[in-house]
Amino acid sequence: MPRVTSADVARESGVSRTTVSYVLNDKHGAMISEDTRQRVQAAAARLGYSPSAAARTLRSGRSDLVLCVLPNWPVGPVLDTVLDELTRELAERQLSVLVHHGRSPLAELWRAVTPRAVVGFTEFGAEDADAMRRAGIQVLSTSLDDDPRAVFAVAQSRVGQLQARHLADTGHTRLGWAGPAEPRLADFAVRRLTGVHTECARRGLAAPVVRDVDLDADSAADAVRAWRSAGVTAVAAYNDEVALAVLAGVRACGLSVPGDVAVVGVDDVPAGRLSDPALTTVAQDAAVQARAIATAVAAALDGSPPPAPDPAEVLRLVVRDSA
Amino acid sequence: MPRVTSADVARESGVSRTTVSYVLNDKHGAMISEDTRQRVQAAAARLGYSPSAAARTLRSGRSDLVLCVLPNWPVGPVLDTVLDELTRELAERQLSVLVHHGRSPLAELWRAVTPRAVVGFTEFGAEDADAMRRAGIQVLSTSLDDDPRAVFAVAQSRVGQLQARHLADTGHTRLGWAGPAEPRLADFAVRRLTGVHTECARRGLAAPVVRDVDLDADSAADAVRAWRSAGVTAVAAYNDEVALAVLAGVRACGLSVPGDVAVVGVDDVPAGRLSDPALTTVAQDAAVQARAIATAVAAALDGSPPPAPDPAEVLRLVVRDSA
DNA sequence: CTGAAAGCGCTTACAG
């Protein structure tokens, strides 16, 4: 089935392609007779015409796409919300958001879609970034640190600091750190752990006792025993899932939370509110993050420098029963 | 910064654009002298040349993109894996997978990217589907039922059947259904509930007692009391999250699982393995699903009809402690 | 108020 082009519409309605283009793009508003306008629109509808994006992009030199490149790590609930929000917010600016999962050769991809902007939720290689800029694409990236070049940054070390601060404030002096077994999360994990370290150092406490724990009770029980024998009374977990594993490990050891071991997670997932005991955690406000990123992207596209959002708005300690 | 075009590369290397194109696309292998080839490649690299996707697509009439359109509902762990796998599998066929979150006007979108195929994880409107086909785009969709026109289907009613079957097999005669409070999940929920109904009817049991439960212990406790007073001894939950809420509700009522109320979830999320008691659940093999979908998409693109996968491979009851 | 023409960047018959 051959493509319906603007030439078809022109023929069908007895006008030139120029007129078709004007009518369909609402250009030169009043300069087309109402009669012609109607005829063209009717013909377009009858033929089921839709303009070729490729031709349009080629002509104008820019598409209306924003490409989001996801990192290697599993999409959690926060990022999921961010993408939903971003899609909605940019849609109001006539921009379509497309998401790329996994890190297949980025070069192939942005060439294939010619996006107006690329938003990286992971760091781009320098060559990739250069090549994209050379092709006229806005390159934006989010950061896990306080990178001033990023359009949006939530310093992950602050997450760890918040956890350690709460634990220390509630009287614990020997902390443990429960890292994720999933290696793809390492970029996040090292930063959060650094935050715990920093806070411990600031208060003159010993460095945290580090253990990675699988998402099962046995692995967690091993870790719990190790922590206990090191005198640890409170554990900061990489996220709520890991924290739930620690809870299970403590239970498996016949001990209790928070009496024997206090636990703090990150993310505020539903399962953490429902566990026994309910998880104390660091919540990340996905809606606020999404809005901030969307604003930043929009500003970048306008050429105006975006205001740096206050990271304090994004992170919030939620105290429940586990610590 | 102006775009680097193949003409620039041609000028830089002292050949025609034709030759540049041949070299860069590995066409006519041996027919270009090694010397020329080297010169062109060096020039392209030096200039940082990357071809215009728009021009290429316009020329060839087809892009190498597969657009996945996500439904309204939140992306769960299963779909997340499916997208990752699909991306990887189709990458081997030189196809880039792009994902669209949310249901902003679909028409705008596929026009903007001219994908080779569109894979819907939700139903398309008939006009949308027609318009896409008219534009030469392959339209594929997954289904929640046994729809033969779908490239891939996991009948959600089977999920409910599996849950009910296990509960009935273990001696329960009065079942409850815990639905999700989130309205966007309704499409899934009604089908799973139907499966429970069907299985109950088949065995001559009373219809399940239906309650939607929020993801908090209080809401769940209300539901638990309602079930108890209706004589319910076992509950099939929409998914593991809801099941965890039911667990919390039972606890809040001072009752126990599975003694007073047995509970089955769906999804086999880590938190369900870690809860107390560990959740019996229906696992969906995301890897198998992803492979099946990828194969189906590839087959559709080749024009060959895909083999219907065996849904039995995808769904699996995992018996643990809650039922 | 409307049309003829150029040109976005690419690939590919078709000639040499």
Added chain:
DNA sequence: CTGAAAGCGCTTACAG
């Protein structure tokens, strides 16, 4: 072995 030329579908000065 390599080049001149056409054409994919669109938009937009530029003429009427």
